[in-house]
Amino acid sequence: MKIRGVIFDLDGLLIDTEKLYQRFWRESAKKCGYTMTREQALQLRSLDKNLAKKLLAEWFGKNFSYQKVKEIRIEMMNEYIEQNGVKAKSGAKELAIYLKENGYKTAIATATNFERANYHLKLAEIGEHFDNIICASNLEHGKPYPDVYLYACKQLQLDPCECLALEDSPNGVKSAYSAGCITVCVPDGREVEDEINPYINYHAKSLNDVIDLIKNME
Secondary structure: OOOOEEEEOOEOOOEOOHHHHHHHHHHHHHHOOOOOOHHHHHHOOOOOHHHHHHHHHHHHOOOOOHHHHHHHHHHHHHHHHHHHOOOEOOOHHHHHHHHHHOOOEEEEEEOOOHHHHHHHHHHHOOHHHOOEEEEHHHOOOOOOOOHHHHHHHHHHOOOHHHEEEEEOOHHHHHHHHHHOOEEEEOOOOOOOOHHHHHHOOEEOOOHHHHHHHHHHHO
């Protein structure tokens, strides 16, 4: 079936913010007396909040205050972004423009809430190029559940099999795959985890390569 839509993850895929989430999860945990490793922070990428709460309780005990640590993380990250801004990933704007000029529908499917996602996209100067922003925080389940991708496809009025899903994290790839989308993994400067290879239809080194991938599928 012909590809008619492209759905993007946000953090670590379109904008260079995933490294900030990892940094400030660890720093906020430290402020509250916990030592979070980089590997643990990586597991929280795009993860559904209830699954994140469960995972953090397994690591640090049932008294771990998810809400308190998260609020500190948000405050620290917001302060950093206010001072330093955020940048679009290489190829993001060019890909978005190509898709719009060639009649593809586009959406962003993110774990970030709408207000913050919209603000970050504005700072990165790419927000106007996308048709929809779908936030998992407005749905019953976040990634790796399929809800956010199923809803994005519905908003685009397309079947999942008509949509490419661009993701950088295991939770995002699993979400898109379980929704029935065609998955493209664009890693955020890391090796692709072996566990998600069965869920990946295509690999791309960067967003710059995705245009050629789409052209070859047309």
